[in-house]
Amino acid sequence: MKSFFVVVRNTIVKFFYKTVFKQIFFLMDPELVHSRAIKIGTILGASFLTRSFITLCFSYSNKILEREILKIKFLNPVGLAAGFDKNAQLTALWPSVGFGFAEVGSITGEACEGNPKPRLWRLKKSQSLVVNYGLKNEGSEKLSAKLRNIKFQIPIGTSIAKTNNKETVETEQGIADYVKAFKQFSDIGSYFSINISCPNVFGGLPFTDDSKLDKLLGKLDQISTGKPIFIKISPDLSLDQVDKIIDVVKRHRVDGFICSNLTKNRVNKKIIDNKIPEAGGISGRAVEDLANNLIGHIYRREKDRFVIIGCGGVFRAEDAYKKIKLGASLVQLITGMIYEGPQVISEINMGLVKLLKKDGFTNISQAVGSGVK
Numbered sequence: 353m354k355s356f357f358v359v360v361r362n363t364i365v366k367f368f369y370k371t372v373f374k375q376i377f378f379l380m381d382p383e384l385v386h387s388r389a390i391k392i393g394t395i396l397g398a399s400f401l402t403r404s405f406i407t408l409c410f411s412y413s414n415k416i417l418e419r420e421i422l423k424i425k426f427l428n429p430v431g432l433a434a435g436f437d438k439n440a441q442l443t444a445l446w447p448s449v450g451f452g453f454a455e456v457g458s459i460t461g462e463a464c465e466g467n468p469k470p471r472l473w474r475l476k477k478s479q480s481l482v483v484n485y486g487l488k489n490e491g492s493e494k495l496s497a498k499l500r501n502i503k504f505q506i507p508i509g510t511s512i513a514k515t516n517n518k519e520t521v522e523t524e525q526g527i528a529d530y531v532k533a534f535k536q537f538s539d540i541g542s543y544f545s546i547n548i549s550c551p552n553v554f555g556g557l558p559f560t561d562d563s564k565l566d567k568l569l570g571k572l573d574q575i576s577t578g579k580p581i582f583i584k585i586s587p588d589l590s591l592d593q594v595d596k597i598i599d600v601v602k603r604h605r606v607d608g609f610i611c612s613n614l615t616k617n618r619v620n621k622k623i624i625d626n627k628i629p630e631a632g633g634i635s636g637r638a639v640e641d642l643a644n645n646l647i648g649h650i651y652r653r654e655k656d657r658f659v660i661i662g663c664g665g666v667f668r669a670e671d672a673y674k675k676i677k678l679g680a681s682l683v684q685l686i687t688g689m690i691y692e693g694p695q696v697i698s699e700i701n702m703g704l705v706k707l708l709k710k711d712g713f714t715n716i717s718q719a720v721g722s723g724v725k
């Protein structure tokens with residue numbers, strides 16, 4: 353009965369999203385839609401009544417999806433990826449939308465306006481977005497003060513990055529910037545994501561270099577925090593570079609990887625739109641296979657030594673399951689929600705339950721890495 357209600361409800365919500373809301377949204381400037389969605393979401397998240405209504409429209413739960421990872425309890429494995437809720441305005445709403453966890457930010461040491469507009473585009477045929485926000489956010493001081501006393505209902509990850517300005521281009525200053533944000537968030541949220549892979553910033557990706565990463569992580573080791581730490585990596589790294597990063601990371605207090613961020617590489621069979629903006633990183637279907645290659649590679653090499661969060665091109669349960677079978681314990685998404693509608697989170701979770709049962713698993717943890725020989 354419960355499942356029947358969820359299927360009917362999701363079908364209705366999906367129909368309205370695809371035939372009405374998406375048609376209107378996709379005529380508007382993408383950044384305007386994003387900022388309006390944040391405003392409306394803030395209103396909906398503010399009262400118990402509206403949150404309960406959203407829960408009725410979007411939630412889904414099943415014991416088979418529940419598990420504890422790094423002492424954090426997850427009710428389901430589908431999370432919001434970093435970059436949608438940059439200033440942590442919707443943490444009260446995400447549980448009602450059905451997410452098992454959500455990552456806020458990326459948050460940087462200093463407040464940052466981001467890159468000049470326009471800085472967000474849709475590649476409709478490729479089911480992707482081109483993103484050139486350049487780490488727009490209100491900065492670690494303001495955001496940590498806002499979040500310090502909030503009791504979150506689901507695990508909230510804090511994504512930390514280096515401020516996008518000329519002052520942080522030198523390694524020492526860049527590290528100091530990460531350290532500032534890290535310290536301020538040491539006791540806020542459930543886990544850290546250290547974003548070393550934002551493609552749209554001053555000075556490129558310096559901390560994908562193993563010796564610079566070693567220095568950065570050495571500094572972070574000295575800051576006390578009880579929270580697990582994930583490193584978010586770029587899908588454009590060679591496997592050789594990934595191996596070097598893994599070797600560095602093993603010397604430090606790092607619990608896992610997020611695979612992956614946006615791709616900068618325009619030479620990609622999944623990109624079928626004719627016009628692609630020159631600036632920015634690409635999300636969605638264009639990044640799916642690249643992220644999956646990273647997940648499989650790290651899991652094959654390290655097995656359970658690291659927890660992997662799979663991210664990039666999750667639109668359906670089958671996409672999430674593929675990542676899980678390759679070794680991801682959790683998955684994240686943004687683009688799938690924009691193209692399919694917010695009911696996609698419960699659709700994915702419901703679909704995962706079916707796929708797990710079909711394969712004879714009684715808990716999602718048993719499926720992790722089951723496709724890797």
Ligand SMILES: Cc1cc2nc3c(=O)[nH]c(=O)nc-3n(C[C@H](O)[C@H](O)[C@H](O)COP(=O)(O)O)c2cc1C
Nearest residue numbers: 433434435457458612613635636664665685686687
């Ligand atoms: C609008 C937008 C903004 C993003 N901003 C960030 C960010 O600030 N930090 C980060 O680590 N990743 C950021 N990302 C990357 C996503 O977290 C994710 O890695 C990527 O979009 C692939 O997932 P998807 O295909 O489900 O969107 C952003 C992505 C989008 C679409």
